[in-house]
Amino acid sequence: MAGIKALVGLSFSGAIGLTFLLLGCALEQYGVYWPLFVLIFYVLSPIPTFISRRLSDDDSSSNACRELAYFLTTGIVVSSFGLPIVLARNNTIRWGACGLVMTGNAVIFLTILGFFVVFGGGDDFSWEQW
């Protein structure tokens, strides 16, 4: 199992991602806080994968539960990019803020993926690791 250094690196990239999100809200030329709703998508995104890993230990090549989890996770990721675009097209937020939020999204989702790759892989994934 990977150690402290990976954890520190991932928490750093997570902080950078949240910084981008907050810059998109709090900079003087933007000033509206609607983009913070993407935080809901950040929190929801690992849940389908956790549930499917918990429910089914089947590591064979076709596993319907895992594929459904990937489908739903992709949907949550797409939604977190779709929300700033819809807000910007409706002039609720500026396009510059939209760009910052989408950059923050990309960094956060790469961080979450990094968590799964570093800490979640292997046949003996079990809750005792926590």
Place this chain on the structure above:
Amino acid sequence: MSGFLDGIRCGDCECNVDWGERRNTIASIAAGVLFFTGWWIIIDAAVKYPDQGQFHHAYHTCGVIATVAFLMINAVSNGQVRGDSYSEGCLGQTGARVWLFIGFMLAFGSLIASMWILFGGFVVPQKPAVYPGIAVFFQNAFIFFGGLVFKFGRTEDLWQ
């Protein structure tokens, strides 16, 4: 700093697995992108044109039926339709075939309906804002193709 990246195992992640096993993952992700992009297109159109005169709210029915069709098509596995899965399920093989038939009919029907809405509701009456009609069409097209990719892009062979 010397061991900073030691914990990240790039070499022995699942990248070594051959494409046969990755196919299901890629198909699931592609289907997710298509399906949810379709819904965000219609959300965008609904936000930009909230007025009933510009975008009649009944046109949303098309996307809802397409989503129901997506769920119906993907609720049955190909194995249940062929009859070679371990359990019969609630409806049996014939029931699974009827369910799949109805699901595909709803899917094709909603795609045709979306084209009808675009041309009959927006192009022919020469409405000033055609974008809602285009959005309905693209929503249903994306949901339809997302359903196809999710159904046929994945393989159910348990051994490769």
